Amino acid sequence: MINFVIGKILCEHRVKAINIVIGKIWHCRTELCRFSGSKVYPGKGIRFLRSDSQVFLFANSKCKRYFHNRLKPSKLTWTAMYRKQHKKDIAAEAVKKRHRTTKKPYSRSIVGATLEVIQKRRTEKPEVRDAAREAALREIIERIKKTKDEKKAKKAELMSKQQKTQSKGNLPKSAATKGPKLGGCGGKR
């Protein structure tokens, strides 16, 4: 097996050397066979171009023959497609992949917060965070209360104004009735 591989590599180098002497550029890229999924070294294989401009690369005439006889690679045990479909040798690959994905704590400063701020935030205790959250909530509630009180006060003022001007006449009344409505709309916003 090892000898075979070495032989292949030597063969490649030899051909490469010859090609350089002749002055040719060699693509030296191992592609995959479209049928069996095996590696196709440069210089091997048959490339079949269908009329619809689809390219098929076959490792050998065996793959080519099966393809032309319209056999499905997913039904032939020795092809990569079959192995993938029947999930052979995937367990080992999956185990390997899991080891690589380990998250590291992100220790770089971002635009919004410098490194110190991030670290401080990270090392905050949950009690401290809860306390901060409660304080913030309290602030918001107080703010809402304030605005509500203000609104009430405004409304009371307008109502009192309306009562005062009721005795004067109808026209001012209509203007006044329009007033609180507008005031109300403004307050709602």
Added chain:
Amino acid sequence: MGGLGNNFCNLPSTSSEMTCGSFLSQQQRTFIQMRTVLKVVDNSGAKKVMCIQALKGKKGARLGDTIIASVKEAMPNGKVKKGKVVYGVVVRAAMQRGRCDGSEVKFDDNAVVLVDKQGQPIGTRVFGPVPHELRQKKHVKILTLAGHIA
């Protein structure tokens, strides 16, 4: 397309019939010689063309070679009429052609692009894939017109 048609009718149902089926569907593709009918893949007006002489090559023409052909089937209004003798460049050949890196290329059908005596294509468009080999044969114009270069 003729080759594909062959495969269709010879499709064996079980693997036991494989041997006789494969014998029929594995045609030995040979050169393009006298009386070979080729498809025309440009818009010069001709549809089918029959080779009457393969220039350069005792056995016949291969991918990238020029041939003299007679138009057998043509579109009603085109630059080329039926019965005309034209030159053509073979752009697709069912026979495999060796590439300089050692691999082989083969197409599905035999196709030709009509050219004039100087080698300039008569049509303005080329359909289907076209091989690299044309560059070596100095048919650069056809390559530029092609949609897909193999």
